[in-house]
Amino acid sequence: MTQTDLRTHATEIHEQFSDRLDVTVEEIEERLSTLVDEYQVPTDEARRSVVNTYLDEAGMERDDLSGGGGNEQKAVADIDKAEEWVDITVKVVDLWDATSDAVAQVGLLGDETGTIKFTKWSKSDLTELEEGAAYDLRNVVTDEYQGRFSVKLNRTTTIEQRDEDIEVGDDATEVEGALVDIQSGSGLIKRCPEEDCTRVLQNGRCSEHGEVEGEFDLRIKGVIDDGIDVHEVIFDREATEELTGITLDKAQEMAMDALDTSVVADEMHEKILGRYYEVRGPTLGRYVLANEFAELDAPADPDAALIKARSI
Ligand SMILES: [Zn+2]
Numbered sequence: 001m002t003q004t005d006l007r008t009h010a011t012e013i014h015e016q017f018s019d020r021l022d023v024t025v026e027e028i029e030e031r032l033s034t035l036v037d038e039y040q041v042p043t044d045e046a047r048r049s050v051v052n053t054y055l056d057e058a059g060m061e062r063d064d065l066s067g068g069g070g071n072e073q074k075a076v077a078d079i080d081k082a083e084e085w086v087d088i089t090v091k092v093v094d095l096w097d098a099t100s101d102a103v104a105q106v107g108l109l110g111d112e113t114g115t116i117k118f119t120k121w122s123k124s125d126l127t128e129l130e131e132g133a134a135y136d137l138r139n140v141v142t143d144e145y146q147g148r149f150s151v152k153l154n155r156t157t158t159i160e161q162r163d164e165d166i167e168v169g170d171d172a173t174e175v176e177g178a179l180v181d182i183q184s185g186s187g188l189i190k191r192c193p194e195e196d197c198t199r200v201l202q203n204g205r206c207s208e209h210g211e212v213e214g215e216f217d218l219r220i221k222g223v224i225d226d227g228i229d230v231h232e233v234i235f236d237r238e239a240t241e242e243l244t245g246i247t248l249d250k251a252q253e254m255a256m257d258a259l260d261t262s263v264v265a266d267e268m269h270e271k272i273l274g275r276y277y278e279v280r281g282p283t284l285g286r287y288v289l290a291n292e293f294a295e296l297d298a299p300a301d302p303d304a305a306l307i308k309a310r311s312i
Pocket of ligand 1: 192194210
């Protein structure tokens with residue numbers, strides 16, 4: 001542990017108590033340093049111990065601390081708003097390669113209800129999370145991008161490793177029914193080529209980056225009617241190719257011959273509209289991502305089946 005690390009912890013603890021106790025950053029740092037350097041106490045434990053001392057001195061409960069608790073404990077699947085401060089108990093399912101120096105760690109966390117992406121900033125100077133380990137994470141901030149939620153660990157986040165393992169739930173959704181509609185923005189599309197953007201272009205323009213030279217991609221935004229509800233599903237390029245038998249190369253050829261990209265969506269309509277599918281995958285906003293799918297035999301009398309299902 002370097003002195004800079006202790007100073008960061010001391011500053012954060014100071015922020016938590018500055019309006020309740022007359023204590024300086026230096027004094028806090030000294031206490032931490034005694035525990036860490038002289039008694040070889042791990043930094044996280046030292047920090048907890050020092051915080052507990054000040055909680056006693058201030059006559060406060062841990063839940064009174066700003067940035068130390070008092071947030072709602074949330075299940076991963078219940079995170080549905082951005083900019084919320086929450087506590088979560090999770091297992092590190094997967095660690096990915098950070099694509100920026102500003103990010104110390106990025107990956108996937110999970111609990112019984114599902115999984116969620118996390119980002120840990122370099123400047124927050126937190127303990128390294130280990131894949132497969134379970135943690136209590138307090139004071140993480142939720143975020144949202146294109147309907148998908150994530151959590152960000154920041155410099156006020158506390159990380160406590162747990163002894164008990166966590167069973168990570170399968171958050172896949174399954175829908176089954178007739179493909180009754182294919183939405184606009186399906187077929188041969190162009191995406192923004194800017195790094196990490198991939199937005200679908202509208203008339204050659206990205207809503208973020210303006211006019212760009214797009215990259216071709218295939219997708220289908222479909223609507224499946226299970227007889228009770230309708231569900232929106234997205235087939236990515238791979239799934240679309242498998243579903244329709246039209247590859248990206250073929251689709252580009254078709255569009256070039258016709259001088260029109262819409263011929264691709266038209267052809268896809270013919271091939272799949274009205275057929276029955278079972279689709280399984282994670283949800284992204286209001287969409288189910290078709291990670292797995294299978295074509296089903298149509299009910300012998302689809303109208304009867306629909307009427308029966310609606311009457312339940
Ligand atoms: Zn863009």
